[in-house]
Amino acid sequence: MLYSLNTTMPKRPNLLFVMCLLIMITAVEKFAVSESLTADCSLHFEPSASDNTACEGGDWGGFLQKNCCGSSFQIYLYALGLRTNQTGRLFLNSSEQSSCLTSLKTFEADVFSCGIEKLTSGAGDCSDYSVGDVIHHLGEELKSFGEHCNFPGSGEQWNQTCSSCVRSWRAIGEAYSTASDGLSLQNEADICRFAVMLSLTSSRIEDENYVQNVYKCLAEQESYSERINSRFSLCSAENRVSRNNRKKKLDAGFWILIGGILATIIVTALFILFKRFYKSKPPSTRPALFKDVQLKDPGCPKFPIKEVYSATQNLNELNLIGEGTAGKVYKGVLSSNRHVAIKHIINDGNVETFVREVASLSHVRHPNLVALLGYCLTVDEGFLIYELCPNGNLSKWIFRKDKTLSWIQRLEIAIDSARGLWFLHTYSEGCIVHRDIKPTNILLGPNFEAKLSDFGLSKVIDLGESQVSSEVRGTFGYVDPEYQSNCQVNSSGDVYSFGIVLLQILSGKKVINMNLKRPMPLNKVAKVLTRGGNIIEFADPKLNGMYSAEAFDVTLQLALSCTALKHQRPSMEQVVLTLEKALHISTTAKESTPETSTEHFYTPERQVLKTEI
Structure with missing residues (x-):
């Protein structure tokens, strides 16, 4: 747990009340039998038959x-x-x-x-x-x-x-x-x-x-x-026999009754103590980072701090689902019974991120963008409350050995992500450049629908403008080389980053190949491996050859065009249309192919084998 829930006591607490409470708690722990403690436990414990x-x-x-x-x-x-x-x-x-x-x-x-x-x-x-x-x-x-x-x-x-x-x-x-x-x-x-x-x-x-x-x-x-x-162990055995003999002498019903009465007293006493002394969060020694933050016209509701702590069980580490530079992310359940992801921001370098997401991007809604449902703000910490994507981020599905995505799923995830970027780049109030497109920022919903997340580095380019100057921000390996050299933010930077992600979806490879004598970026690796027209070496082995060679080649050429020079890159609208074409080729080939045949749905390796036969 990040920190415990303290209470502020009066200067002169009732010592007798506290002592009585401790005595009652000790009594229940010592005498109440297991039946009085297992109301919410679905397991039935019995002494082991082993020796x-x-x-x-x-x-x-x-x-x-x-x-x-x-x-x-x-x-x-x-x-x-x-x-x-x-x-x-x-x-x-x-x-x-x-x-x-x-x-x-x-x-x-x-x-x-x-x-x-x-x-x-x-x-x-x-x-x-x-x-x-x-x-x-x-x-x-x-x-x-x-x-x-x-x-x-x-x-x-x-x-x-x-x-x-x-x-x-x-x-x-x-x-x-x-x-x-x-x-x-x-x-x-x-x-x-x-x-x-x-x-x-x-x-x-x-x-x-x-x-x-x-x-x-x-x-x-x-x-x-x-x-x-x-x-x-003779001593332990004797203790166990002695304990069992004592249990047999107890009247179980009597102690259940006593335990129930004491438990009722304790619950009542704790409730009174809770009502008198509980505060929504502990006194903090952190600096007042958010003291001067003013939010104008936020597009989402503000949640009370009690709701946030209740939803995450006081930021319980068991609910931790991620951690980044901005802070930790917890899963939680709101009082409305909605499951959410809650980002806890306490770093002073991310106050601007918090303000940008609440003030600007809370108004932006699209099926392929993670929805910001609300926020919580105190003088020393901030929380951003998002919809929960139960299948996690794309990164673990690409790189983990025990996670597998089919060829069709990969194309659908790529299309969803591209649609989200297309929407941002053509937003009615100005082009929104994400600036941090990468697999960990693409989240997957319950049906593996893709949603872009983490808009902390985003920039809005006013209508009529094509670019804006800014310091270079982003993740190594995904940042447009031209942006690194001229510090000009524009939508083509997102296209480059998407092209790198698309290459990773195809290959299952990391953004930099460190296994080579001379580390090489993924787009250059793709060009080298496919120069002779053979795509097998670049395809993710976890696909097991189950993909359309034609659709794979269309998608690969699209990814390479996204990582080309700025003036050669497609728009995100063109990216979406090309990916939809690849999906159509794949689904058509699969539907028209009998289960025992690989006539239309094959890899180049299978094509060579058929020719040799």
């Missing part, structure tokens, strides 16, 4: 932050597997996760320091997968994992199977070794591993012996050979 004691459950190769959490973690995983078997869903959302971990304190008092909360949905990628998604995106890994984790009874063969199972488990994370974002690669890989493991064990959840074998192997993967001679 692991509290501190002998393993740390799952370092995933758990405490070794003593292993036993309770296996209880958690088994309950989660039962839920997955019934619903097909893998991980809990943040609120339900918190409730279930509270319930799990029955088995491990310090469960919140174990690291289990990392397996929470909402962080994107594998954290939001269902079993169906795992089968679709990680099917090969799931199949391999199941084959290598087919445990026999016991003995040396069991050890060999466990070693093979661990190797398969670790291999699941290899797809993330080249990820370029700022998220933790290890955590991302671990979440995908657990998604695969849950998908497998949930399908065999009735075979508890098999499931426990998988847990035991993976939990002890780092330390199994060192623990052969210390299977049981």
Whole structure:
């Protein structure tokens, strides 16, 4: 969390009231049984049938932050597997996760320091997968994992199977070794591993012996050979037996009643305390960056700070979906139940960005532009509230090994993006130049419709003018070389940037090829590779040859013309028309081709093979 929610207390707080409150909270934690704590938890926890004691459950190769959490973690995983078997869903959302971990304190008092909360949905990628998604995106890994984790009874063969199972488990994370974002690669890989493991064990959840074998192997993967001679911890075992004996002596109904009464008292007391002392946000030591900001005629509503903090659960890190130079971006849910993305701006260098987006671009609306729904402004921070695009940005779909876009999807995304730029360049009140077109600024909606985002560097050219002078701004590799030399902002700069993005959509390559002895820009790489008329080397291998060669060539030539000299570049209207032509060629070829034939829908490689035959 970026910062916690503080309260301002009176100078003379009621000490007796606070002491009573602490006593009641302690009483509930000590005596209330799990039934009084699991109202919002869909998992049913039962003591594990395995022989692991509290501190002998393993740390799952370092995933758990405490070794003593292993036993309770296996209880958690088994309950989660039962839920997955019934619903097909893998991980809990943040609120339900918190409730279930509270319930799990029955088995491990310090469960919140174990690291289990990392397996929470909402962080994107594998954290939001269902079993169906795992089968679709990680099917090969799931199949391999199941084959290598087919445990026999016991003995040396069991050890060999466990070693093979661990190797398969670790291999699941290899797809993330080249990820370029700022998220933790290890955590991302671990979440995908657990998604695969849950998908497998949930399908065999009735075979508890098999499931426990998988847990035991993976939990002890780092330390199994060192623990052969210390299977049981007598002290922990005696403590567990003693605890179970005490539980049997308690009258469960009586303590549920007592826990309910105390909980009601505590909730009432906290509500009163909340009403008396709560303020919308903590006192800030940040400079008053936005103190002198005046917004004239904004085209979107202003939201109260309480709404922003409530929507993001007080800027909870679990809701973080992105981070850039302007600040962090969180997903959230407004009181109207609308899902949004909220950018938090606290850097003094981005005050101008905030003002530009609210004052100018909030009036601009188009299906292929991310809509600015509102803003929030205080003296020391600002928030921009956008529509949420659940499929993230184009960059991860191009460069991530586990993400795939079909040829048709790529053309449709390119057309949507081009339409958004065409609209900006022909806006009725003056040409709007984006100045930062790149894959991370192209977001994808629920149906993969593309929307341009991040207008913080945009410039408006007045009607009757063709360009305006400005300092060079943008992202390395996407900035028009002519703009870099003359500092003249015009729409052709966006055309150049779009051409680079279009080359990346075709090839899946980074903007600068650093693998060559002499690094080369992508447009020059494209010219070199296609000079002999062979487009195979430039096409993205993830396309698996499934594209129309004619349409690919039309799109490639368009991209190269966009990156040519300024006077040779097409307008965005011409770009849209050419891309629509390529889409028509592709869909026509695909529709007229039988499933068993490649007569019209082929790559040049396939054409050569047919000629040789």
